[in-house]
Amino acid sequence: xxxxxxxxxxxxxxxxxxxxxxxxxxxxxxxxxxxxxxxxxxxxxxxxxxxxxxxxxxxxxxxxxxxxxxxxxxxxxxxxxxxxxxxxxxxxxxxxxxxxxxxxxxxxxxxxxxxxxxxxxxxxxxxxxxxxxxxxxxxxxxxxxxxxxxxxxxxxxxxxxxxxxxxxxxxxxxxxxxxxxxxxxxxxxxxxxxxxxxxxxxxxxxxxxxxxxxxxxxxxxxxxxxxxxxxxxxxxxxxxxxxxxxxxxxxxxxxxxxxxxxxxxxxxxxxxxxxxxxxxxxxxxxxxxxxxxxxxxxxxxxxxxxxxxxxxxxxxxxxxxxxxxxxxxxxxxxxxxxxxxxxxxxxx
Amino acid sequence: xxxxxxxxxxxxxxxxxxxxxxxxxxxxxxxxxxxxxxxxxxxxxxxxxxxxxxxxxxxxxxxxxxxxxxxxxxxxxxxxxxxxxxxxxxxxxxxxxxxxxxxxxxxxxxxxxxxxxxxxxxxxxxxxxxxxxxxxxxxxxxxxxxxxxxxxxxxxxxxxxxxxxxxxxxxxxxxxxxxxxxxxxxxxxxxxxxxxxxxxxxxxxxxxxxxxxxxxxxxxxxxxxxxxxxxxxxxxxxxxxxxxxxxxxxxxxxxxxxxxxxxxxxxxxxxxxxxxxxxxxxxxxxxxxxxx
Numbered sequence: 001x002x003x004x005x006x007x008x009x010x011x012x013x014x015x016x017x018x019x020x021x022x023x024x025x026x027x028x029x030x031x032x033x034x035x036x037x038x039x040x041x042x043x044x045x046x047x048x049x050x051x052x053x054x055x056x057x058x059x060x061x062x063x064x065x066x067x068x069x070x071x072x073x074x075x076x077x078x079x080x081x082x083x084x085x086x087x088x089x090x091x092x093x094x095x096x097x098x099x100x101x102x103x104x105x106x107x108x109x110x111x112x113x114x115x116x117x118x119x120x121x122x123x124x125x126x127x128x129x130x131x132x133x134x135x136x137x138x139x140x141x142x143x144x145x146x147x148x149x150x151x152x153x154x155x156x157x158x159x160x161x162x163x164x165x166x167x168x169x170x171x172x173x174x175x176x177x178x179x180x181x182x183x184x185x186x187x188x189x190x191x192x193x194x195x196x197x198x199x200x201x202x203x204x205x206x207x208x209x210x211x212x213x214x215x216x217x218x219x220x221x222x223x224x225x226x227x228x229x230x231x232x233x234x235x236x237x238x239x240x241x242x243x244x245x246x247x248x249x250x251x252x253x254x255x256x257x258x259x260x261x262x263x264x265x266x267x268x269x270x271x272x273x274x275x276x277x278x279x280x281x282x283x284x285x286x287x288x289x290x291x292x293x294x295x296x297x298x299x300x301x302x303x304x305x306x307x308x309x310x311x312x313x314x315x316x317x318x319x320x321x322x323x324x325x326x327x328x329x330x331x332x333x334x335x336x337x338x339x340x341x342x343x344x345x346x347x348x
Numbered sequence: 349x350x351x352x353x354x355x356x357x358x359x360x361x362x363x364x365x366x367x368x369x370x371x372x373x374x375x376x377x378x379x380x381x382x383x384x385x386x387x388x389x390x391x392x393x394x395x396x397x398x399x400x401x402x403x404x405x406x407x408x409x410x411x412x413x414x415x416x417x418x419x420x421x422x423x424x425x426x427x428x429x430x431x432x433x434x435x436x437x438x439x440x441x442x443x444x445x446x447x448x449x450x451x452x453x454x455x456x457x458x459x460x461x462x463x464x465x466x467x468x469x470x471x472x473x474x475x476x477x478x479x480x481x482x483x484x485x486x487x488x489x490x491x492x493x494x495x496x497x498x499x500x501x502x503x504x505x506x507x508x509x510x511x512x513x514x515x516x517x518x519x520x521x522x523x524x525x526x527x528x529x530x531x532x533x534x535x536x537x538x539x540x541x542x543x544x545x546x547x548x549x550x551x552x553x554x555x556x557x558x559x560x561x562x563x564x565x566x567x568x569x570x571x572x573x574x575x576x577x578x579x580x581x582x583x584x585x586x587x588x589x590x591x592x593x594x595x596x597x598x599x600x601x602x603x604x605x606x607x608x609x610x611x612x613x614x615x616x617x618x619x620x621x622x623x624x625x626x627x628x629x630x631x632x633x634x635x636x637x638x639x640x
Contacts, residue, residue: 152618159611317457323450
């Protein structure tokens with residue numbers, strides 16, 4: 001897969017890069033300070049924010065929903081933001097993670113760790129296969145191929161009624177207590193479940209932060225910026241992209257598994273391509289290619305959905321308009337725009 | 349298996365395939381010239397159907413609806429191009445795609461606001477509701493026959509337009525080398541505008557033609573859009589010949605599978621796509637390396 005020598009080489013290069021935000025800055029505005037705080041090195045502040053987060057949103061289930069979708073968008077952003085591949089097939093990973101987790105809890109073994117791990121692993125395997133089939137094509141073709149293959153997965157899920165419940169969805173996923181070195185804890189109060197999800201979100205954030213700061217992360221961004229040049233530097237660009245796609249798929253699968261536990265149910269629409277579309281919208285809304293942007297996007301999207309759906313049944317039209325305006329006027333998303341603004345101020 | 353059933357199913361497949369062709373042609377010329385992947389194409393198809401519903405409820409005449417739908421949706425396409433797509437010129441190729449993706453949800457919601465979420469009844473016109481007997485053995489639904497005829501005529505007209513007229517010449521040149529065409533003093537922006545209108549009009553027409561065969565509901569374009577992407581990818585992006593051939597292949601594949609193993613009929617086109625792409629990565633008639 002990835003050339004070991006090239007990674008070692010990148011390690012030498014990588015350590016010097018990405019340090020531009022740590023330089024001391026005078027006369028910082030609030031936005032600048034905020035941007036520096038959350039710019040990757042300060043994971044601590046992100047965690048601190050997540051700990052108080054359920055207490056500042058209207059109700060705790062919404063907070064849980066936001067961090068689950070935020071995790072999904074975070075995983076998706078590895079593909080779109082860092083590798084520059086517009087995938088329209090991530091519903092397949094989210095869905096297969098959700099279904100695998102649910103099916104294992106119902107039929108095989110009522111162990112949360114094992115079922116979530118299986119959901120994660122199944123998404124990894126699926127991403128490996130779909131990646132193999134579509135990674136060779138770039139740009140628009142890649143998007144359409146991932147969309148088509150994900151739709152294939154959807155139809156398989158739809159038809160395989162014995163396993164997935166088909167159109168009715170996978171029902172009555174048991175509320176298994178969390179077992180931990182012989183202890184078992186009930187995690188199904190809203191607040192407890194939030195913190196249970198937060199463990200996985202936190203681990204993923206930590207891992208992704210390490211990954212994106214690592215030589216691999218730098219090579220990945222080099223491939224996004226200029227594939228040909230990265231190739232002539234000796235990197236196996238399609239393997240790099242493939243690996244990013246697999247990681248991205250795995251995290252999406254984990255988010256899917258958590259979502260299945262959260263709802264005790266998996267709907268067939270979790271595999272449908274509009275789910276992929278939703279995560280694309282969240283990522284773009286928050287700011288693709290920024291570390292924390294997807295979370296903000298998921299938060300804003302779900303918060304708006306929550307508020308608007310209480311006012312009108314046609315809430316989607318407002319989200320659609322916001323999204324279209326965002327594409328037209330704020331292509332770097334909410335967080336990207338804030339960051340750009342801070343950067344501009346810093347310069348002049 | 350009855351061989352008459354096979355022939356009937358081939359015929360049904362052809363009528364479905366021709367609808368794919370109509371939609372894929374629109375997607376393909378828009379893509380070939382503007383390099384815009386129009387995610388709102390499915391929603392335009394749906395709007396075509398609803399334009400038909402509205403027209404028929406007002407005038408009670410299918411034929412008026414059939415004429416109005418492509419015109420209305422074509423004009424709508426002109427507006428969309430001018431107001432939304434044009435400002436994105438010069439930006440990354442993904443932005444128009446994302447914009448039209450958002451647009452389709454707005455379009456779906458607008459229809460939901462006026463007609464609700466339920467299916468709309470859409471019977472075929474009186475004159476085409478009786479089946480047409482042939483050799484005393486086959487009874488073809490005459491509406492499907494009509495769909496095949498009229499889409500063939502539209503394809504022929506489009507071919508004549510692209511091959512024999514000056515504008516068609518400019519369009520063909522524009523897909524090859526837009527910079528050179530511009531250098532010759534031709535306003536490509538206007539050409540893009542017109543082509544987007546034509547593509548949208550074709551989608552609107554496919555919408556109203558499909559209404560008596562498939563059911564009319566706000567999300568009808570979502571699944572159709574993906575099927576059309578498959579058709580365009582298999583045919584080769586930007587290739588009209590490819591779009592026609594692969595549209596017919598996909599229609600037949602889907603309908604013949606329905607005869608043998610109905611559960612697979614939705615899945616088979618994706619399998620065909622996977623096989624074609626493994627053998628010919630740029631589709632049947634696609635050029636390698638186009639827009640990658």
